[in-house]
Amino acid sequence: MSTLKRKLKPSLSFSIKQMSESFRNRRSGYDLPLEQSPDTKFLLILVTLMVFLAVLSLSGSLALHDMSGRWSSGLENKVTIEIPIETKDGHLLSQDTVRKETEKLQIALENHPFIKSARILKDDEIGKLLDPWIGQDLLFSEVPLPGLIALEIRENAPATLDDFRIDLADMSRYANLEDHQEWLGELIHFAGILQTLSLIISAIIIGTTVTAIIAAVRARMAIHKKEVELLHLIGAPDIYIAKQFRRHMTIIAFKGSVLGTFLGLCAVFILMVFSQLIDTPLIPSLEISFASFLMILAFPLFFPAITSVTAYQTVLRSLKDMP
Numbered sequence: 001m002s003t004l005k006r007k008l009k010p011s012l013s014f015s016i017k018q019m020s021e022s023f024r025n026r027r028s029g030y031d032l033p034l035e036q037s038p039d040t041k042f043l044l045i046l047v048t049l050m051v052f053l054a055v056l057s058l059s060g061s062l063a064l065h066d067m068s069g070r071w072s073s074g075l076e077n078k079v080t081i082e083i084p085i086e087t088k089d090g091h092l093l094s095q096d097t098v099r100k101e102t103e104k105l106q107i108a109l110e111n112h113p114f115i116k117s118a119r120i121l122k123d124d125e126i127g128k129l130l131d132p133w134i135g136q137d138l139l140f141s142e143v144p145l146p147g148l149i150a151l152e153i154r155e156n157a158p159a160t161l162d163d164f165r166i167d168l169a170d171m172s173r174y175a176n177l178e179d180h181q182e183w184l185g186e187l188i189h190f191a192g193i194l195q196t197l198s199l200i201i202s203a204i205i206i207g208t209t210v211t212a213i214i215a216a217v218r219a220r221m222a223i224h225k226k227e228v229e230l231l232h233l234i235g236a237p238d239i240y241i242a243k244q245f246r247r248h249m250t251i252i253a254f255k256g257s258v259l260g261t262f263l264g265l266c267a268v269f270i271l272m273v274f275s276q277l278i279d280t281p282l283i284p285s286l287e288i289s290f291a292s293f294l295m296i297l298a299f300p301l302f303f304p305a306i307t308s309v310t311a312y313q314t315v316l317r318s319l320k321d322m323p
Contacts (some may be wrong), residue, residue: 047209248311
């Protein structure tokens, strides 16, 4: 009998000690000393950095999406007609010929059923289009410029663009029609590739965060294995224990998400300001719509939600393997 007491005494004293620590932890809402884990700060920093990178990646993807939409809407139902300085057979036209041909064609196009409006671009407008390539120091009064007519097509036009090309050839033997679809399509396609790449990077960041959370939960399960076994011993169900880990990890994820989102938005705002200060049309300004901005603000809720589900399921699977 004395031998049995000696065997039970260490176990009993351990249980009493663990129970006393459990009651102390209940004051903070936990039955497990999870807040004392040594890697809590590291996990908080990791989540903050991941959310920061995810905000930058998502902002880039949304900015490209909005930019593609502006490009498409800005040139929708719009084409340009050019009266070039040099004809197809290599003959040079005088500025007077170009001007007269452009004015004559513009008058003819105003009465065409396919055209809603036709406007001749002035020399200073053409100069602004050429500034990014040839600079502003060139005197356009000394350089021959082509004639450009900006056209807006009717939405319910009775003819197609190919039919209009035939009519245009009858109106002027010099005119060239540019519908912007070829280069605009390639530009939008390239923007779509960058947008997809940004989304893939965001998915990788989320996957890395989930992996880190799983590893952190398993590490905490190993560190507090005795406490978890004690809770099992006194009859605590698996769901109750899983909720302890879920709450702890969700709070860490929420703090990191708020901080990472704030830092990410600050970086995006700085980039937007610098893009506005760059005075060149070759580099488009970075703009994010209000709807896109709301999506970014949802990050402090998105990451904790993923963390909550991941931690909860990880603990339940780990507890099933425990005796």
